[in-house]
Amino acid sequence: MKYTITKDPHEDERVQKIIEISGQNIFSCYQCGRCSSGCPMAEFMDVLPNQVFMFLQEGDVDTLLNAKTPWICAACFTCTVRCPVGLDLAAVMEAIRELQLRKNYDYVDPYKVEEREELPPIAMVSNFRKFTP
Amino acid sequence: MAMKRIGVFICHCGRNIAGTVDVKRVAEEIGKREDVAFSTTYVFMCSQPGQKLIEDSIKKYNLDGVVVANCSPTLHEKTMRNAAARAGLNPYRVEIANIREWAAWPHEDNPEAATRKAIRIINATIEKLKANASLEPIEVPVTRRVLVIGGGVAGMQAALDIADSGIETILVEKEPSIGGNMFRLSETFPTLDCPQCILTPKMNDVGGHPNIKLYTYSEVEDVEGFMGNFKVKIKKKATYVDWDKCTGCGECLRVCPAHVDSEFDLKMAKRTSIYIANEQAVPLKALIDENSCIRLQFEKKVKEGKIKPKKNVKICSKCADVCEPNAIHFQNNEEIVEEEVGSIIVATGYEVMPAEAFPELGGKYPDVITALQFERLLAPSGPTAGIPRRPSDGKIPKSIAFVHCVGSRDPQNGVPYCSRICCMYTIKQAMLVKHALHDAAVYDFYIDIRSNGKGYEEFYHRAKEEYGVNFIRGKVSKVYKVGDKYRVQGVDTLTGRIVEVDVDMVVLATAAKGSSTVKELAKKLRIPYDEWGWLKETHLKLKPLETPVGGVFIAGAAQFIKDITDSVSQGSGAAAKAMALLSKPQLEKEPLLAKVDPEICAGCGRCKDQCAYDAITIDPIRHVSVVNEALCEGCGACSANCPTTAIQVVNFKKGQVVRAVDVLAEVF
Incomplete structure (x- = not known):
């Protein structure tokens, strides 16, 4: 595994976008790991919550967009409550999902869903909102 | 006169001793000795009531010697001796029997053995004590001047603090300007002040202080003497410029044709062969680097006979030509000066x-x-x-x-x-x-x-x-x-x-x-250093400024790399140590030193070879060893090597030690 930094991560447009959507200065994370140690879903994640910040600080948004972690996040806010520098990781996770969603990543044609008559409406709504691979 | 009325005081040290050693039984056993007039126990001998007990007992039983059985003498020997002195007993008639570290702690699993061992340690100590002499502290005269080696921020702070107290201070710096590594810095963390703003006031204070004698571009050549009375030889390196005349105008720098890497800028820039360390140098004086000066190199080669000068050859003297005050003389003005000081602070910094x-x-x-x-x-x-x-x-x-x-x-x-x-x-x-x-x-x-x-x-x-x-x-x-x-x-x-x-x-x-030249210096001062060039303190926590050589203190990054805040604090700390030393007209010294019996001494010189403090000389006329009391630290290396027991440490005489060992070595 190798990653080459090609430009200053601070100047990366997608990192800037995530900062803008979440309202969080992701560069203030100093990697204590408390978000990961307290996360009830961490054991199911492929990228640990604290690593989410590290990938962002290195400008590696692609890895995060392809990771399962943002979709496994239950948005329970445990990390947000515990963060020593007051970062809202749940908001950052949402921003990553948002970045993906805005690409129509979860596009589902409702008309093509079989058994759509039998599905509860909430299942359809959540399908639009949060895609779970 | 062997003592006959000895008092023995056994400390419980809370449960540290009493939890293992049966202190009551120890007191009873020791009390049976004929030469022991009084023996007792107390929960904390080092507490004020404990010391009072010793004082009162000395008076009540008219004791002529005291053994306190407690912890290591490094902790409370002084406490107990002071208590005895208050009761009128010579403090050197007090000995400590260490039954905590030697009996209670190592034998926690066997209280019976610990108790017997404690009794034996006390008996041995009594045997040693019985031949102790009453002694008075030795008085050593003091020179009220301080030498500070190193003109970085720690050395400058130390020099300023001492000079402000009215004591004359000599500051020696090997570079042409004071300021040290701190003056090379751009800005300082965490406040981002620039050293050009915060250090120059200190540098100017040092340069103009009436009590500071500044030797820049100088090195300590040799150190002799002892606490309170050091004789130091300082080498003022050759500058080829008369600093009394030089005004620091910098005209010479503009015309000099030879360029070399700048030491101050650490090879990041060039300087001319005649140079001023930096624009804010203290003192602001020009000097010539003999290794790059065209004229000096030429003269050197002529002197060595490598080249023969043609007649009427004109050798570069551009700097001297433009020098209005005629300060540049191209003469080797290296000089050795001698200074007498009472204390030395080493602040040689880091690399x-x-x-x-x-x-x-x-x-x-x-x-x-x-x-x-x-x-x-x-x-x-x-x-x-x-x-x-x-x-x-x-x-x-x-x-x-x-x-x-x-x-x-x-x-x-x-x-x-x-x-x-x-x-x-x-x-x-x-x-x-x-x-x-x-x-x-x-x-x-x-x-x-x-x-x-x-x-x-x-x-x-x-x-x-x-x-x-x-x-x-x-x-x-x-x-x-x-x-x-x-x-x-x-x-x-x-x-x-x-x-x-x-x-x-x-x-x-x-x-x-540590500074690359510090090992040479440390050898001259006889202070220890480690393999990385850091000077060793006496105790990392409790004596960080002291060295084993009395009167020599260390400050700043010479001890170990530290930031400006810590260096300044240590500079002031070392200054306080030096000032405390010089605050008395005379110094008192422990009299537990080596003494020579000239009747026995054959002047073989084995003791002289062993002495780490250069305290022993051989009298050339009487051909016997002579101990300099001010230098002797009482370590006993001489005594152990003397073939005739002519040289012995007071109160550690051969008979005393052997009798104590006899008691300790009896079959258990």
């Missing part, structure tokens, strides 16, 4: 390992430099006026990588310790790059960020949150050239993958070591 020592990290490339060199590129007074430029081509870098722990925490390739200041100055330099070059990308490769000072962690967070510095956790393995750039190959241990980045410049935070 950093050169980048060249780390070729795998690119140290062989011109654009891979040490952090101290980079300070000069960031300094507004430096060769690039504060805008960093690549040393190779003068281009302004668009990206810079900083590498922490280069040689530090790396016993295989450097030093085993953490160099303490690198984390903070690297963060500071990263910030200053952002100040100077707003759009430069800054990468900071660290293993741990160690920001353990007032305002330091906050400073680190500012760099992260506000300045846009990229921190990557993992040590860089190599730096190599790719085109015009340098590829930094590191790792991000937090995400677990290799990280590569191409940058224009690399700054290595190389390990700090």
Whole structure:
């Protein structure tokens, strides 16, 4: 595994976008790991919550967009409550999902869903909102 | 006169002793001795009621000797001797029997054996005590002057504090100007003041202080004597310029045709052969570097007969031609001066390992430099006026990588310790790059960020949150050239993958070591140092400023690398130690020293060879050993090596020690 930094991560447009959507200065994370140690879903994640910040600080948004972690996040806010520098990781996770969603990543044609008559409406709504691979 | 009325005081030390040793039984057993007039126990002998018990008993039983059985004598020997002195007993008639470290603690599992051992230790101590003589402290005269070696921030602070108290101070600095490494810095963490602003007032104070005698471009040549009375030879190196006449105008610098690397700018700039250390140098005086001066080199070769000068040849004297006060005389004016002082403070500072020592990290490339060199590129007074430029081509870098722990925490390739200041100055330099070059990308490769000072962690967070510095956790393995750039190959241990980045410049935070000349100096002063060139303190926690040589103190980074705050504090601390020493008209010294019996001594000189303090000389007329009481530390090395027992340490005479050993060595 190798990653080459090609430009200053601070100047990366997608990192800037995530900062803008979440309202969080992701560069203030100093990697204590408390978000990961307290996360009830961490054991199911492929990228640990604290690593989410590290990938962002290195400008590696692609890895995060392809990771399962943002979709496994239950948005329970445990990390947000515990963060020593007051970062809202749940908001950052949402921003990553948002970045993906805005690409129509979860596009589902409702008309093509079989058994759509039998599905509860909430299942359809959540399908639009949060895609779970 | 052997003692006959000895008092024995056995301490419980809470449960430390009494929990294992049956103290009551010990007191009873010892009390049976004929020469013991009184024996008792108490819960804490070192407490005030405990000391009162000793005082009262001395008076009540008219005791002529005291044994206190408690902890190690390094802790409370002085306490107990003072208590005895208050009751009118000579303090050297008090001995400590260490039954805590020697009996109670090592034999916790066997109280019976511990008790018997305690009894035996006390019996042995009584045997030793019985032949003790009453002694008076030795008085040594004092020279009320202090020598400070090293004109960095610690040395300057020490010199100023002592001089302010009215004591004459001599400051010796090997460079042409005082200021030390601090004056090379661009700005200082965590407040970002520039040394040109905060250090120059101190430098000028030192330069103009009526009680400070300043010897710059000088080195300590030789040290003789002892606490309170040192004789120091100082070598004033040749400047080839009359400093009494030189006004520091700098005209000569403009005309000198010879150029060499500047020591002050750490090879980041050139200077002329006749030079002034820096623009704010104290003293602001010019000097000629004999190794690069065209005229001096020519004269040297003529003198050695390597060349024969043609008649009427005109050799460069451009500097002397423009010198209005006629200060430049080209004469070797090296001089040795002697000074007498009562105390010496060593503040010789630190050096950093050169980048060249780390070729795998690119140290062989011109654009891979040490952090101290980079300070000069960031300094507004430096060769690039504060805008960093690549040393190779003068281009302004668009990206810079900083590498922490280069040689530090790396016993295989450097030093085993953490160099303490690198984390903070690297963060500071990263910030200053952002100040100077707003759009430069800054990468900071660290293993741990160690920001353990007032305002330091906050400073680190500012760099992260506000300045846009990229921190990557993992040590860089190599730096190599790719085109015009340098590829930094590191790792991000937090995400677990290799990280590569191409940058224009690399700054290595190389390990700090003691000053390269400090070992020579330490040998002259007879003070210990470690393999990295740090001077050794007497006790790391409780005597960090003292050395085993009385009257010699250490301050600042000479002891171990430290930041400005700590260096200044230690400078003031060492000054206080020196002032306390010189506050009395005479010094008192423990009289437990070696004494020679001239009737027996054959003058063989074996004791002289063993003495680590140079305290013994052989009287050439009587041909016997003579001990200098002021120098002798009473270690006993001479006594152990004397073939005739002619030289012995007072109150540790052969009979005393042998009788004590006899008691201890009886079959158990």
